[in-house]
Amino acid sequence: MRGVRSDPERREVRTLRRYLDPMPGRVVDVGIGDGRLTRRVFARASSIFGVDPLPVYLDRAKPLAHRWDRLQLVYASGAALPVRSRSAEVVLFSWSL
Numbered sequence: 001m002r003g004v005r006s007d008p009e010r011r012e013v014r015t016l017r018r019y020l021d022p023m024p025g026r027v028v029d030v031g032i033g034d035g036r037l038t039r040r041v042f043a044r045a046s047s048i049f050g051v052d053p054l055p056v057y058l059d060r061a062k063p064l065a066h067r068w069d070r071l072q073l074v075y076a077s078g079a080a081l082p083v084r085s086r087s088a089e090v091v092l093f094s095w096s097l
């Protein structure tokens with residue numbers, strides 16, 4: 001799988017655990033890409049809604065959705081998220097600019 005996997009100091013993981021321990025209910029991952037960040041939080045979330053504006057990146061995350069029934073993938077822009085207001089406890093937005 002392609003994509004940046006470097007976080008040698010594990011800052012992302014430490015920060016997520018510090019602020020999201022325990023991980024609350026539903027998570028929206030804006031710009032899910034290949035699921036790099038989703039992999040790190042999945043076991044702790046009740047469900048994850050992954051959104052990406054590029055079908056090629058959603059295709060890279062599809063293997064995760066096949067393994068995890070609590071992961072839903074949607075093609076959409078972060079500017080117009082297809083989720084109801086206040087329907088998630090956490091929104092992740094990492095490396096999406």
